[in-house]
Amino acid sequence: MLSYQHAYHAGNPADVLKHALWAEILYALVQKPKPLNIHETHAGRGAYPLETPETQRGAEWQQGLGALKLHTLQGAYAEVLRALNPTGKLQVIPGSPAVAAHLLRATDHLHACELHPTERAKLHSWARGRENIHCHDENGWVQTSALIKAGARDVVLLDPSYELLEEYALTVSTVQKILQKNPAACVVVWVPILATGKGKGQHQQVIDGLKALQVQASYLAQWKWAERFAGFALQGSALVVLNLPFKLEATLPALLESYAAALKLPRSTQTYTLLVARK
Numbered sequence: 001m002l003s004y005q006h007a008y009h010a011g012n013p014a015d016v017l018k019h020a021l022w023a024e025i026l027y028a029l030v031q032k033p034k035p036l037n038i039h040e041t042h043a044g045r046g047a048y049p050l051e052t053p054e055t056q057r058g059a060e061w062q063q064g065l066g067a068l069k070l071h072t073l074q075g076a077y078a079e080v081l082r083a084l085n086p087t088g089k090l091q092v093i094p095g096s097p098a099v100a101a102h103l104l105r106a107t108d109h110l111h112a113c114e115l116h117p118t119e120r121a122k123l124h125s126w127a128r129g130r131e132n133i134h135c136h137d138e139n140g141w142v143q144t145s146a147l148i149k150a151g152a153r154d155v156v157l158l159d160p161s162y163e164l165l166e167e168y169a170l171t172v173s174t175v176q177k178i179l180q181k182n183p184a185a186c187v188v189v190w191v192p193i194l195a196t197g198k199g200k201g202q203h204q205q206v207i208d209g210l211k212a213l214q215v216q217a218s219y220l221a222q223w224k225w226a227e228r229f230a231g232f233a234l235q236g237s238a239l240v241v242l243n244l245p246f247k248l249e250a251t252l253p254a255l256l257e258s259y260a261a262a263l264k265l266p267r268s269t270q271t272y273t274l275l276v277a278r279k
Contacts, residue, residue, distance in 0.1 A: 004116065004161035004163055005044075005054060005116065005118065005119060006044040006045070006048075006095065006119070006161075007044075007045060007048055007052055007054035007055050008054050008055070008057060008058040008060070009058060009060050009234075010044075010048040010052075010055050010060070010061060010093045010095065011048070011055070011060065011061030011064045011065040011066065011090075011093040012060035012061060012063060012064040012232075012234070013063055013064045013223065013225055013229065013237065013263055013265075014064075014190075014192065014223075014234060014237035015061075015064055015065070015093070016064045016065060016068070016259055016263065017221065017223050017237050017239065017256065017259070017260075018096070018159065018190050018237065018239060019077055019080075019094065019096060019099050020075060020077040020255065020256060020259050021188070021221055021239055021241070021252065021256065022077075022096055022099055022100075022157060022188060023075065023076035023077035023079075023080055023099050023103065024075055024076050024077070024248060024251075024252060024255065025155065025186060025188060025241065025244070025245060025248065026038065026076065026099070026100055026103045026104070026155065027075075027076035027103055028245035028246075028247075028248055029153070029155055029186065029245055030103055030104065030105055030108065032153070034153050035105075035107040035108055035109070035153065036104065036105075036108040036109075036153045036154075036155060037108070037109050037111065037147070037152055037153060037154045037155070038100045038104060038108065038109065038110045038111065038155055038157075039110075039111045039113075039144045039147060039148070039154065039155070039156040039157070040096055040097060040100070040110070040111070040112045040113060040140070040144075040156075040157045040159075041113055041140030041141060041143075041144045041156070041157070041158045041159070041160065041174070042113065042114065042140050042158075042159055042160050042161070043095070043096070043097050043112035043113055043114045043119075043123055043135075043140075044095045044096070044097070044114065044119055044123065045095055045119055045122040045123055045126060046095050046097040046098050046101075046112070046122070046123050046126030046127060047084065047092055047093065047094050047095055047097075047098040047126055048092070048093040048094075048095060049091065049092055049093075050090060050091050050092065050093060055093065060232075061090075061093055063229050063232075063263075064263070065081070065090055065093060066090060067262065067263055067264075068259070068262050068263070069262070070082055070085060070088055070089075070090065071088055072262075073258075073259070073262075074255060074258060075255045076103060077099065079102070080094050080098070080099050080102045080103070081094065083102055084098065084102075096157055096159065097110060097112050097123070097126070097127070097133070098126075101127075101130065101133060104132065106132065107132075108132060109132045109133075109134060110132065110133045110134065111134050111136060111143075111144070111147055112127070112133065112134070112135050112136065113136045113138055113139070113140030113143050113144060114135070114136075114137070114140070115137065115138070115139060115140070120135065120137050123135050140158075140160075141160075141170060141174050144156060144158075144174070144178070145174060145177045145178055145181065148178050148181040148182050148185060149181065149182060150181060150182050151182070152182060153184075154178075154182050154184075154185040154186070155185065155186040155187075155188070156178055156185060156186070156187045156188065157188045157190070158171055158174060158175065158187070158188070158189045158190065159189075159190035162191070162192055162199055162202070165198045165199065165202070168191075168199070168202045168205055168206050169205075169209075171189060171191070171206055172206060172209035172210060172213075175187050175189060175210060175213065175242065176213065179213065179215060179242070183215075184243060185242075185243060186241065186242070186243045186244070186245060187215075187241070187242045187243065188239060188240075188241050189206065189210060189239065189240045189241075189242075190237070190238070190239050191203040191206045191207070191237075191238045191239075191240070192234050192236075192237060192238075193222075193224060193234070193235050193236030193237060193238060194233065194234060194235065195226070195233060195234075195235040196233060197233075203236075203238050206238075206240070207220060207238060207240055207275070210240045210242065210275070211240075211275040211276060213242070214276055215242040215243060215276060216243065216276060216277070216278055216279040217241075217242070217243055217244040217246075217249070217274065217276065217277075217278040217279075218240065218241070218242045218243075218244070218274065218275040218276035219240070219241045219244040219248075219249055219252075219272075219273070219274055219275065220238065220239070220240055220271060220272070220273050220274075220275050221238070221239045221241075221252065221256060221271070221272050222236065222237070222238040222239070222270070222271040222272075223236055223237050223238075223260060223265055223269060223270055223271075224236035224269045224270075225263075225265055225269060227269075228263070228264060228265055228269075236269075240275070244274075244278075246278075249272075249274055249278070252272060253272040256270070256272060257270065257272075
């Protein structure tokens with residue numbers, strides 16, 4: 001099923017949490033000299049100019065990035081936003097590949113998978129001329145697992161659309177395959193918290209399934225905004241990180257709380273916790 005286009009949702013509150021966390025993880029990982037392989041199973045377009053018709057149609061960015069003051073933000077994500085929007089006015093919304101592209105070094109490589117014909121054409125256009133960004137017109141579930149190698153420094157972002165109910169279970173099984181090939185890989189999984197439909201409550205199944213893998217330093221960051229954004233079908237966002245980089249569990253809460261506060265999300269609707277302790 002290839003109907004999902006992230007441009008309709010780019011920059012919404014779920015993107016803020018996902019990309020703020022993604023940026024901090026990448027920033028931590030590139031501090032070590034060994035080259036890093038960054039993998040994205042569902043890359044989208046790379047970046048989303050604000051005037052894109054799809055982005056304007058839903059205008060979900062107005063409840064997310066549009067509500068933030070770029071000059072006051074902190075952390076690696078803030079640096080990405082300011083680099084792409086040097087005037088201080090939001091004009092370009094970075095997708096996760098754009099976040100990675102800003103932080104990776106010449107020795108690092110980004111492998112971005114995308115199957116949707118429109119999305120992958122725009123992804124190729126965005127990545128053109130960047131030698132260490134590799135666009136794969138392949139099934140991200142399969143291609144990403146195939147690229148993982150034992151002993152490499154791998155970090156993976158899995159953020160499918162979950163349009164199909166089976167994608168919830170497929171997410172957990174794909175993480176298992178990745179970790180079987182490289183137990184030290186840092187794996188970041190996004191899962192939506194839905195108020196209605198077949199996906200309602202499925203986020204907890206994914207969280208529980210990932211926790212059951214008992215990977216050291218498994219971490220949960222979660223926002224719920226049912227009262228703040230009552231009109232959204234998406235009522236929250238959860239991220240599970242396996243093999244979280246060292247010390248981030250101590251620094252992430254304050255940073256993510258600052259973004260949530262700017263979106264007027266109560267502290268009681270936020271969760272930051274280790275699901276499995278660090279060894």
